[in-house]
Amino acid sequence: MKILVCLSNVPDTTTKVRFKDNNTSFDANGVQWIINPWDELALTRALELKEGSNGVITNVSVITVGEAFAEPTIRKALAIGADNAYRVNSIPKDAFFTAFQIAEIAKKESFDIIFAGIESSDYNGSMVGSMISEFLNISSVSSVSAVNIENNEIKVTREIPGGKEFLNVTAPLVAVVQKGIAINPRIPSMRGIMTARTKPLTVSEAVACDSLTEFVNYELPQPKGKCKMISADNVKELVQLLHNEAKVL
Amino acid sequence: MSVLVYTENWDGKFKKSTFELLSYANEIAKKLNTETIGISIGNVSTDELSNLGNYGANKVLSFSDSRISSLENTVFSSIISQAAIKVGAQVIILSNNLTGKAIAPRLSVKLKAGLVSAVVALPSSVEPFEVKKKAFTGSAFANVKVNSAIKILTLSQNSYQINQSEDVAIVENFEATINNADFKTKVTDTQKTTGKIILNDAEIIVSGGRGMKGPENWGAIEELASVLGAGTACSRPVSDEGWRSHDEHVGQTGKIVAPNLYFAIGISGAVQHVAGVSGSKCIVAVNTDKDATVFEVADYGIVGDARQVLPSLIEAFKEFKAEH
Numbered sequence: 096m097k098i099l100v101c102l103s104n105v106p107d108t109t110t111k112v113r114f115k116d117n118n119t120s121f122d123a124n125g126v127q128w129i130i131n132p133w134d135e136l137a138l139t140r141a142l143e144l145k146e147g148s149n150g151v152i153t154n155v156s157v158i159t160v161g162e163a164f165a166e167p168t169i170r171k172a173l174a175i176g177a178d179n180a181y182r183v184n185s186i187p188k189d190a191f192f193t194a195f196q197i198a199e200i201a202k203k204e205s206f207d208i209i210f211a212g213i214e215s216s217d218y219n220g221s222m223v224g225s226m227i228s229e230f231l232n233i234s235s236v237s238s239v240s241a242v243n244i245e246n247n248e249i250k251v252t253r254e255i256p257g258g259k260e261f262l263n264v265t266a267p268l269v270a271v272v273q274k275g276i277a278i279n280p281r282i283p284s285m286r287g288i289m290t291a292r293t294k295p296l297t298v299s300e301a302v303a304c305d306s307l308t309e310f311v312n313y314e315l316p317q318p319k320g321k322c323k324m325i326s327a328d329n330v331k332e333l334v335q336l337l338h339n340e341a342k343v344l
Numbered sequence: 345m346s347v348l349v350y351t352e353n354w355d356g357k358f359k360k361s362t363f364e365l366l367s368y369a370n371e372i373a374k375k376l377n378t379e380t381i382g383i384s385i386g387n388v389s390t391d392e393l394s395n396l397g398n399y400g401a402n403k404v405l406s407f408s409d410s411r412i413s414s415l416e417n418t419v420f421s422s423i424i425s426q427a428a429i430k431v432g433a434q435v436i437i438l439s440n441n442l443t444g445k446a447i448a449p450r451l452s453v454k455l456k457a458g459l460v461s462a463v464v465a466l467p468s469s470v471e472p473f474e475v476k477k478k479a480f481t482g483s484a485f486a487n488v489k490v491n492s493a494i495k496i497l498t499l500s501q502n503s504y505q506i507n508q509s510e511d512v513a514i515v516e517n518f519e520a521t522i523n524n525a526d527f528k529t530k531v532t533d534t535q536k537t538t539g540k541i542i543l544n545d546a547e548i549i550v551s552g553g554r555g556m557k558g559p560e561n562w563g564a565i566e567e568l569a570s571v572l573g574a575g576t577a578c579s580r581p582v583s584d585e586g587w588r589s590h591d592e593h594v595g596q597t598g599k600i601v602a603p604n605l606y607f608a609i610g611i612s613g614a615v616q617h618v619a620g621v622s623g624s625k626c627i628v629a630v631n632t633d634k635d636a637t638v639f640e641v642a643d644y645g646i647v648g649d650a651r652q653v654l655p656s657l658i659e660a661f662k663e664f665k666a667e668h
């Protein structure tokens with residue numbers, strides 16, 4: 096069995112978001128880039144599955160659609176334990192384009208499980224994973240909070256409003272993961288960092304594909320009106336304000 | 345030509361988020377001079393379906409099939425795309441909830457239709473088609489242009505006001521082809537937390553953070569929630585510590601909620617927490633630290649110890665509820 100983990104290269108989640116060129120593009124000046132937190136957890140789970148599989152899972156690969164500046168993120172994933180990596184050398188123009196590129200590689204390599212995160216922390220698309228499944232014409236499960244393999248059967252837990260569903264899924268599939276898939280992300284070991292340098296990283300050029308959407312410009316949220324402070328001794332005033340002013344009671 | 349809405353049902357009933365979608369879709373349909381059509385999947389009574397007219401649906405297509413018992417993304421996206429082709433949908437609208445996120449991307453590829461997720465407002469223009477969405481986990485908005493003939497949007501919950509009328513919708517059965525081979529996932533078991541208000545549906549949420557000091561103090565949060573008919577939530581460290589169950593965790597890595605009223609009790613207001621609650625209409629914060637960042641996002645604030653403030657809040661709301 097082979098697993099592919101999709102990695103989106105995103106600004107560190109504590110980044111102070113700023114825009115430039117008349118608010119038409121993200122200001123990456125001084126920004127620290129990281130593996131999208133969901134993808135880091137997906138990679139962690141993929142490696143746990145491989146280790147617990149008695150050799151059934153032979154390979155955990157990672158893939159990023161991005162320009163060369165995404166390579167530190169890929170190297171980190173290799174240092175954490177991925178066996179090999181793919182990079183499609185292009186700006187990820189939009190989710191449709193990005194998913195198409197990943198599907199093109201997946202067609203050649205036939206992975207059994209493809210992991211993607213529920214959303215990238217920058218553009219918040221929640222799209223790429225499920226789009227890959229449609230390009231490949233295979234099944235997808237979204238809101239996945241656990242994946243286990245028992246007797247060659249893939250068991251998936253899906254979050255639903257107010258509960259969970261437990262599913263059996265036949266491979267191949269795309270699992271779009273969220274909270275719960277792994278508890279703490281793995282961090283690279285010293286040995287991992289050393290071996291990462293020699294692990295295979297295949298770079299290819301993008302295959303022609305339209306993009307369907309474009310980000311025109313950005314806005315920062317309106318600063319909130321000043322918070323109205325109420326004395327702890329007079330909470331009745333709060334109740335009245337919520338009723339008469341905010342009209343939420 | 346039409347605007348098509350996926351009208352999701354829960355055990356045969358529609359919810360507020362469905363009504364928001366229809367009201368929103370109807371406004372776009374007016375701009376495009378066309379009609380609003382709903383597509384429903386599963387067993388729903390004709391009354392329930394025709395009532396969707398109250399919220400803006402001119403017509404509802406109803407598909408049901410005994411093979412469908414849970415969400416099968418392949419099948420659902422196939423049915424909606426067949427409906428879209430049949431009614432010549434120019435715009436397709438789904439909720440930005442778990443279901444919408446699972447099927448809209450598949451639909452986008454099937455129809456080669458540009459998808460914008462987490463949309464928060466009506467399109468600023470329909471020609472070219474441009475619409476505003478959340479980005480950077482709530483720290484910004486982006487205006488996105490869609491260049492394809494068909495456009496797909498997933499609408500953030502609580503971001504559009506429901507418009508209600510007396511109109512009823514025409515209900516039609518819809519025939520779509522689905523293949524046995526498309527059912528590749530099988531639900532073997534379901535676990536539901538009963539008796540609790542589902543956070544995504546809650547109008548009011550009372551949420552506690554590390555400032556609550558320990559799980560033994562949650563009685564007051566639960567009591568306040570029960571007085572208000574609210575759901576309960578918590579910050580990430582609280583669920584990490586096991587003080588509360590994981591399904592209460594809100595924020596960037598937990599649930600995204602957008603109630604009318606959100607109480608942040610003993611929560612510092614870290615950016616990752618705020619990312620999950622910034623869509624709330626009104627935020628009330630209680631914190632011992634007058635400089636806590638949570639007061640920058642709150643509408644109303646009380647500086648004080650939760651252990652003293654909560655009992656007086658409970659009393660005050662009880663009094664209010666007795667009068668109203």
Ligand SMILES: Cc1cc2nc3c(=O)[nH]c(=O)nc-3n(C[C@H](O)[C@H](O)[C@H](O)COP(=O)(O)OP(=O)(O)OC[C@H]3O[C@@H](n4cnc5c(N)ncnc54)[C@H](O)[C@@H]3O)c2cc1C
Pocket residue numbers: 108132552553554555556578579580581582593594595596597598609610611612613614615616617620630631632633636648649650651
């Ligand atoms: C990648 C990433 C993702 C994250 N995702 C999330 C997420 O989804 N959700 C989330 O919540 N966090 C998330 N976090 C963690 C986040 O950064 C904060 O650490 C967390 O939100 C803090 O929780 P808190 O406010 O409960 O605790 P603290 O920051 O410890 O704040 C406690 C607050 O309580 C106040 N207080 C103390 N005593 C009292 C009292 N007696 N009465 C009233 N107030 C009192 C204090 O003044 C303080 O403001 C994430 C972090 C990272 C790095």
Ligand SMILES: Nc1ncnc2c1ncn2[C@@H]1O[C@H](COP(=O)(O)O)[C@@H](O)[C@H]1O
Pocket residue numbers: 100101102103104131133134158159160161187190193197210211212213214215216218219220221222223224
């Ligand atoms: N450029 C990319 N390269 C590889 N994987 C990606 C890329 N963008 C998004 N993904 C994957 O798709 C998930 C959801 O991203 P998005 O649809 O952008 O919100 C991410 O968590 C990644 O797993």
